[in-house]
Amino acid sequence: MSLPLLTAQYFQQLDPRVLTLPDGPTLLLPTTQQALYADLFDESSPRPLPTAPYRTRVLKMIIAKLEAAISDPEEDEIYDPLLETLGTLISTPKPSATQQAQQLTHVTFTAPSQCPESQERRTIITSESRNAIVTAGTTGHRTWEAALHLATYLSSPQGSSHITGKRVLELGAGTGLVSMFCAKYLNPEIVVATDLERGLMEQIAGCSVRNGLEKERFRGCIWEWGQELQLDGEEERQEDGGKLGFDVAFGADLIYDTDLVPLLVQTVKTLFTTYGIQEFLISATLRNEDTFGTFLSACEEKHLAVNRIPFDSPKEEDQTGFFHSTMIPIHTYRISLPSLLADGK
Numbered sequence: 422m423s424l425p426l427l428t429a430q431y432f433q434q435l436d437p438r439v440l441t442l443p444d445g446p447t448l449l450l451p452t453t454q455q456a457l458y459a460d461l462f463d464e465s466s467p468r469p470l471p472t473a474p475y476r477t478r479v480l481k482m483i484i485a486k487l488e489a490a491i492s493d494p495e496e497d498e499i500y501d502p503l504l505e506t507l508g509t510l511i512s513t514p515k516p517s518a519t520q521q522a523q524q525l526t527h528v529t530f531t532a533p534s535q536c537p538e539s540q541e542r543r544t545i546i547t548s549e550s551r552n553a554i555v556t557a558g559t560t561g562h563r564t565w566e567a568a569l570h571l572a573t574y575l576s577s578p579q580g581s582s583h584i585t586g587k588r589v590l591e592l593g594a595g596t597g598l599v600s601m602f603c604a605k606y607l608n609p610e611i612v613v614a615t616d617l618e619r620g621l622m623e624q625i626a627g628c629s630v631r632n633g634l635e636k637e638r639f640r641g642c643i644w645e646w647g648q649e650l651q652l653d654g655e656e657e658r659q660e661d662g663g664k665l666g667f668d669v670a671f672g673a674d675l676i677y678d679t680d681l682v683p684l685l686v687q688t689v690k691t692l693f694t695t696y697g698i699q700e701f702l703i704s705a706t707l708r709n710e711d712t713f714g715t716f717l718s719a720c721e722e723k724h725l726a727v728n729r730i731p732f733d734s735p736k737e738e739d740q741t742g743f744f745h746s747t748m749i750p751i752h753t754y755r756i757s758l759p760s761l762l763a764d765g766k
Contacts, residue, residue, distance in 0.1 A: 427461075528549050547624075587668035589609045593616055704751060705751065
C-alpha cells in the first residue's frame, strides 16, 4: 500500500495533528501497518528520518488510533515492529527543550503532484532548526511560508518557465530549498544560491551533496548586498571577456524590515544593470502593509516596475506538497526594469 500524502507531510514534519492518517479499519490492515513502518519508521531507509521526539509523537498517535480501531482482539493485531520502535523511542534519552530548539535536523520537502496518477515524487532535503525563529543570529535556519509559496509556484508549468534553460540567482537563500529544487528538477543552466551567513552556505553545500546536485548546475555563494558578487569558478570566464551574469533572480520573505528595504531594492536594481537579469521574482508574506508599501515606493523611486503574478497557493486542505499556512496572504511579484527593455537590452 502506498501512502504518498501522509509520507510527504511526515517528512516535512508537519504538526502531527494535521497528518492525513488512514481511517481505523484501513489502518488496521496488515499491509497498511507494514507500509507505515517501511515508509515512516524503518531506520534502514536511505531518506533521513525526522527527529526522535517527532517520530515518538506521531507513532504514539498512530498506535492510539490502531488500539481504538480494534474490534476483535483475537483477529486484530498491531504490527510488532511498530510497537518495538515505539518502545525504543520512549526509552531513548530526550534532549532538553533548549537543545531541541537549537538542534538541526534534516527535513525532506515534496513538491506538489502535477499528475495524481504519477508515482514520481520530487523531493529536496534541507538542514533546519524547526523549533527556533532565530538561530545563530539569523532567521535562515528554517524554511518560511513565502519560500514554500514560491516553490509551489515554480513547481507549476507556468512557474518553471521562468527557470528552464536560464542562469538563475537567489537572494537570501536561507535553507536553500527553492534554489536546490530549481537546480534539481527545472533544468536551468545554473543556479546560484546566495546569503550573507557563512553557516547557512555551509549547510546548503552539505545538502546539495545529499540532493545529488553537481557543481556545474548548482553553487552556493556568500554575498553581502552592496558588494561585488564573487563566484568561485567564474574567474576564468571573466578573464576571457565573459561577464558574470544571470537571466533571472528571485527571493522569498525579504521584505520584513523597513530599514533593509533601500539596500534590498538597490541590490535588485544592480542585478538588472550589472548582472543582466531580465526579471526578479519576489514572494512576500504580507504581514505589514506599511512595510510592503515602503518596498513599493522604493521600487518606484528606482524606476522598477512591480506586477503581481496571478497565482495563489492551494488551500491548506488541498495541498499535496510544499505544505504551508495560507492564513496570512502570500503573493508573488515580478519586478522588471522597463528602461532596459526600452534600450533593447
